[in-house]
Amino acid sequence: MASRVHIGILGAGTVGGAVHDLIVNGHLARFGVDAEVVKVYTRTPEGKPRYGTSPELFTTDPYEVTGHPDADIVVEVLGASGPDDLCAQKDWVVDALRNGKSVVTANKALLVAHGDEIWTTARECNQAVRFEACVGGGIPIIGPLTQSLSAERPAAVYGLVNGTSNYILTEMAQRGRSYGDALASAQALGYAEADPDADVGGRDAEAKLLLLASITFGARLEPGAIHRKGIERIHAIDFLYAARKGRGTIKSVALARNAGGALEAMVTPMVVPDDHFIARIDGVTNAVFFKGEVSDGGSPDAGDWDYVFVGPGAGGGATAVAVLGDVHELVARSGDTPFLPVESIVSGVSSVRPEDDLRASFYVRFVVRDQSGIVGEICQVFGDKQINVSEIWQLEHTEEELESLVGAGKGGAASDEILPFVITLEETSVGQLRQALERIAQKDFVLAEPLWLPVWRA
Numbered sequence: 001m002a003s004r005v006h007i008g009i010l011g012a013g014t015v016g017g018a019v020h021d022l023i024v025n026g027h028l029a030r031f032g033v034d035a036e037v038v039k040v041y042t043r044t045p046e047g048k049p050r051y052g053t054s055p056e057l058f059t060t061d062p063y064e065v066t067g068h069p070d071a072d073i074v075v076e077v078l079g080a081s082g083p084d085d086l087c088a089q090k091d092w093v094v095d096a097l098r099n100g101k102s103v104v105t106a107n108k109a110l111l112v113a114h115g116d117e118i119w120t121t122a123r124e125c126n127q128a129v130r131f132e133a134c135v136g137g138g139i140p141i142i143g144p145l146t147q148s149l150s151a152e153r154p155a156a157v158y159g160l161v162n163g164t165s166n167y168i169l170t171e172m173a174q175r176g177r178s179y180g181d182a183l184a185s186a187q188a189l190g191y192a193e194a195d196p197d198a199d200v201g202g203r204d205a206e207a208k209l210l211l212l213a214s215i216t217f218g219a220r221l222e223p224g225a226i227h228r229k230g231i232e233r234i235h236a237i238d239f240l241y242a243a244r245k246g247r248g249t250i251k252s253v254a255l256a257r258n259a260g261g262a263l264e265a266m267v268t269p270m271v272v273p274d275d276h277f278i279a280r281i282d283g284v285t286n287a288v289f290f291k292g293e294v295s296d297g298g299s300p301d302a303g304d305w306d307y308v309f310v311g312p313g314a315g316g317g318a319t320a321v322a323v324l325g326d327v328h329e330l331v332a333r334s335g336d337t338p339f340l341p342v343e344s345i346v347s348g349v350s351s352v353r354p355e356d357d358l359r360a361s362f363y364v365r366f367v368v369r370d371q372s373g374i375v376g377e378i379c380q381v382f383g384d385k386q387i388n389v390s391e392i393w394q395l396e397h398t399e400e401e402l403e404s405l406v407g408a409g410k411g412g413a414a415s416d417e418i419l420p421f422v423i424t425l426e427e428t429s430v431g432q433l434r435q436a437l438e439r440i441a442q443k444d445f446v447l448a449e450p451l452w453l454p455v456w457r458a
């Protein structure tokens with residue numbers, strides 16, 4: 001017998017429109033779910049594809065959706081441009097929960113900003129909030145981490161969770177494009193917003209990582225409190241060094257891991273080895289890797305990951321599929337205890353490691369005015385800070401590469417005076433490295449701020 005479910009939708013953009021289409025086209029029917037849209041909120045109903053045929057379905061009052069007497073589930077797929085918008089959207093979600101509706105959301109920014117109040121309300125009202133589409137778009141990751149793998153003891157969760165950044169880095173790596181060219185191409189193809197800062201600066205990936213860290217380790221992290229670095233300063237030559245000298249490439253990785261009971265979390269471009277599967281995830285594709293202690297079995301031969309989830313990290317259709325997967329799950333569970341809010345999941349970590357205490361081996365790219373004794377001076381500073389140098393890498397460069405590294409006006413150096421090279425460092429802390437680089441930056445031969453990236457380790 002089919003289960004009937006009535007759905008109200010907050011939002012009628014790319015994802016909202018796709019959710020509406022899939023419901024109307026009976027995409028859950030093969031599993032016996034007879035879904036119907038009862039109301040859609042948008043500020044601008046005119047011009048929405050279904051407005052012409054069904055104007056009565058649309059409203060400009062969100063409370064007509066959250067309080068709709070027939071709605072069982074409210075799907076929240078709103079965009080937002082600032083804290084006030086998120087606050088209003090939180091009020092709508094809370095209203096839906098108080099009216100006895102479960103909520104399915106794709107809005108990670110909302111959960112990161114107002115998760116506490118939303119989970120508390122959900123618990124008080126005995127309603128569920130599901131958010132599969134918030135991380136990895138169409139990749140099923142929240143369900144596996146919270147249900148299929150619930151008996152695992154998490155060691156690490158990490159991956160490529162921002163398609164825009166991964167597309168840009170892939171273009172730079174494979175086609176030798178500059179950062180600016182690759183970004184322009186991402187924008188032309190609709191992979192990047194006109195204002196790409198949240199994507200290329202790592203804020204979007206950070207929001208997703210906070211949700212992943214929360215469901216994996218029970219860790220409550222604030223935006224801005226973890227080590228976050230964008231991809232804007234990566235240069236095409238960094239891929240040459242990573243590939244020719246480091247047998248690897250550069251990927252923007254979001255990572256949370258249990259390091260001896262302390263949680264390490266970061267979003268940063270990293271040098272990753274070619275033989276790690278993450279190096280082969282290209283373009284806008286997303287991937288989330290999970291490492292568990294049980295499946296790892298303590299084997300010294302175990303790899304860097306035990307499970308990997310790969311798929312479309314964005315797109316209206318893929319995201320709508322994830323949203324409706326949550327709807328299906330809610331229908332299948334109706335009458336059961338509601339899906340547990342994030343914070344009740346067992347933690348396994350007792351503290352969060354401060355940014356300066358994060359430890360890694362590092363890739364540091366210098367651009368200096370060529371003169372004798374420079375490498376010795378730099379290594380001396382590292383030595384003073386008890387940082388061991390591992391290798392020094394140098395490649396031949398074209399005049400164009402050299403000039404683009406220094407940028408207009410910096411030091412007035414001619415191309416034959418510009419010398420880039422890379423120093424790799426044995427494991428040290430972010431704090432120690434920063435102190436050393438601050439001292440090196442004062443040297444008059446430094447033509448550009450050194451770029452430093454962690455080198456991947458499990």
Ligand SMILES: NC(=O)c1ccc[n+]([C@@H]2O[C@H](COP(=O)([O-])OP(=O)(O)OC[C@H]3O[C@@H](n4cnc5c(N)ncnc54)[C@H](OP(=O)(O)O)[C@@H]3O)[C@@H](O)[C@H]2O)c1
Nearest residue numbers: 011012013014015042043044077078079085106107314315
């Ligand atoms: N697109 C993806 O691939 C993707 C993937 C994963 C998650 N998400 C998330 O899903 C949500 C929707 O994304 P989308 O791509 O569908 O965005 P979108 O196309 O921009 O649509 C957003 C909807 O919210 C409405 N809206 C925007 N700002 C609003 C505000 N301040 N107050 C009230 N309504 C507002 C929009 O305008 P109108 O009111 O004028 O209709 C529209 O209906 C976002 O939270 C996004 O992060 C998207």
